[in-house]
Amino acid sequence: MAAMTMTRPNDPFTSDIARFHEVKGAKDEPFAELTRYHEVRGVREMVESFRVREVPSYYVKPVNERRFTPPSAAVLSMEQQIPCIDLEALSGQELLSAIANACRDWGFFQVLNHGLPSQLVQNMAKQSSEFFAQPLEEKMKCSTPARVSGPVHFGGGGNRDWRDVLKLNCAPASIVAKEYWPQRPAGFRDTMEEYSSQQQALAIRLLKLISESLGLESNYLVAACGEPKVVMAINHYPPCPDPSLTMGIKAHSDPNTITMLLQDDVGGLQVFKEDRWIDVRPLPNALVINVGDQLQILSNGKYSSCLHRVVNNNRQARTSIATFFSPAHACIIGPAPGLVDEVNPAIYPNIVYADYIKAFYTQALGPNNKNGGYLAGIELHRRYNCYTSSSSISS
Ligand SMILES: O=C(O)CCC(=O)C(=O)O
Numbered sequence: 001m002a003a004m005t006m007t008r009p010n011d012p013f014t015s016d017i018a019r020f021h022e023v024k025g026a027k028d029e030p031f032a033e034l035t036r037y038h039e040v041r042g043v044r045e046m047v048e049s050f051r052v053r054e055v056p057s058y059y060v061k062p063v064n065e066r067r068f069t070p071p072s073a074a075v076l077s078m079e080q081q082i083p084c085i086d087l088e089a090l091s092g093q094e095l096l097s098a099i100a101n102a103c104r105d106w107g108f109f110q111v112l113n114h115g116l117p118s119q120l121v122q123n124m125a126k127q128s129s130e131f132f133a134q135p136l137e138e139k140m141k142c143s144t145p146a147r148v149s150g151p152v153h154f155g156g157g158g159n160r161d162w163r164d165v166l167k168l169n170c171a172p173a174s175i176v177a178k179e180y181w182p183q184r185p186a187g188f189r190d191t192m193e194e195y196s197s198q199q200q201a202l203a204i205r206l207l208k209l210i211s212e213s214l215g216l217e218s219n220y221l222v223a224a225c226g227e228p229k230v231v232m233a234i235n236h237y238p239p240c241p242d243p244s245l246t247m248g249i250k251a252h253s254d255p256n257t258i259t260m261l262l263q264d265d266v267g268g269l270q271v272f273k274e275d276r277w278i279d280v281r282p283l284p285n286a287l288v289i290n291v292g293d294q295l296q297i298l299s300n301g302k303y304s305s306c307l308h309r310v311v312n313n314n315r316q317a318r319t320s321i322a323t324f325f326s327p328a329h330a331c332i333i334g335p336a337p338g339l340v341d342e343v344n345p346a347i348y349p350n351i352v353y354a355d356y357i358k359a360f361y362t363q364a365l366g367p368n369n370k371n372g373g374y375l376a377g378i379e380l381h382r383r384y385n386c387y388t389s390s391s392s393i394s395s
């Protein structure tokens with residue numbers, strides 16, 4: 001009965017909600033209904049509507065995907081951190097060397113003095129977490145009818161992770177649907193617009209520096225990506241009753257070229273290095289930058305797209321804003337000719353980016369993935385030298 005009082009009249013998911021309530025606490029929740037519920041409404045709504053006090057089995061990860069599973073359970077000592085590069089303090093060869101070392105040894109680094117106005121960054125962080133605290137109806141206004149594959153989508157994140165997400169296409173203009181961008185909290189849409197254009201400028205600046213750090217012509221990597229696709233994902237990780245059972249984002253590498261992330265001060269992002277998970281400690285005013293699979297391929301393996309994940313906590317919601325900079329889907333990506341010679345043969349074949357993405361999502365993140373998502377796309381890329389067709393997909 002309590003379930004019915006908590007549902008809304010004319011709610012298309014009334015039966016899902018009632019059913020979930022009925023079976024809440026039971027060992028096996030109905031998979032299809034919770035999938036639909038999760039995709040459309042997300043984790044926060046479930047926790048709040050049903051006053052969830054224990055993790056529904058739907059969100060319980062297999063033991064080998066959990067946070068404390070040996071052999072890679074330990075988080076390295078507090079001194080061990082991804083590099084932090086101050087873009088104002090360093091210049092010239094010193095800056096290029098710092099970038100080269102970070103991309104080669106870690107695939108992850110933080111940047112300080114990145115040039116984004118601090119007021120803009122603060123507004124973006126504040127309004128993003130305010131967005132997720134709004135009533136469900138307000139958040140659901142941001143989904144297009146195409147839902148997950150549409151240009152703007154709010155809902156639960158993939159893989160039954162303990163995460164909600166607002167995903168927005170930001171470029172090129174032909175795939176942007178500003179009319180679905182959030183109107184509340186007040187000013188958020190304008191903030192997002194400005195933030196996304198500043199992020200795109202920063203991506204280009206970083207890719208130029210990264211090209212130079214590889215000894216390539218400054219514009220090489222930008223040109224190699226054609227008319228880039230830029231997607232922003234605002235992730236929200238509600239507190240979880242038992243974070244040892246769940247994952248905020250399961251271990252993965254990013255399939256795109258470069259990712260820029262603004263995280264709040266809660267923490268939870270971890271990178272995998274030498275068989276250990278290492279916390280990426282939040283630094284005030286910093287952005288976290290990571291090498292994606294396409295940069296690993298373009299650099300002919302000189303730079304690494306690093307496995308990373310987000311762990312949940314039981315204290316506090318965490319919000320992060322990821323900007324993914326990708327090649328155009330029709331782009332053919334392969335090792336830069338300037339990095340290939342007799343001593344250093346190409347270790348990856350050329351591939352149409354759309355085909356890479358298709359393989360990544362079906363193989364790496366699909367329900368039957370066998371390798372935990374770890375550079376699965378790159379492995380496929382290595383194995384098959386025969387991608388010829390370009391398919392049209394939205395991610
Ligand atoms: O929330 C984070 O810290 C990381 C998110 C992430 O890895 C992703 O969106 O691909």
Ligand SMILES: [Fe+2]
Nearest residue numbers: 252253254308
């Ligand atoms: Fe990621």
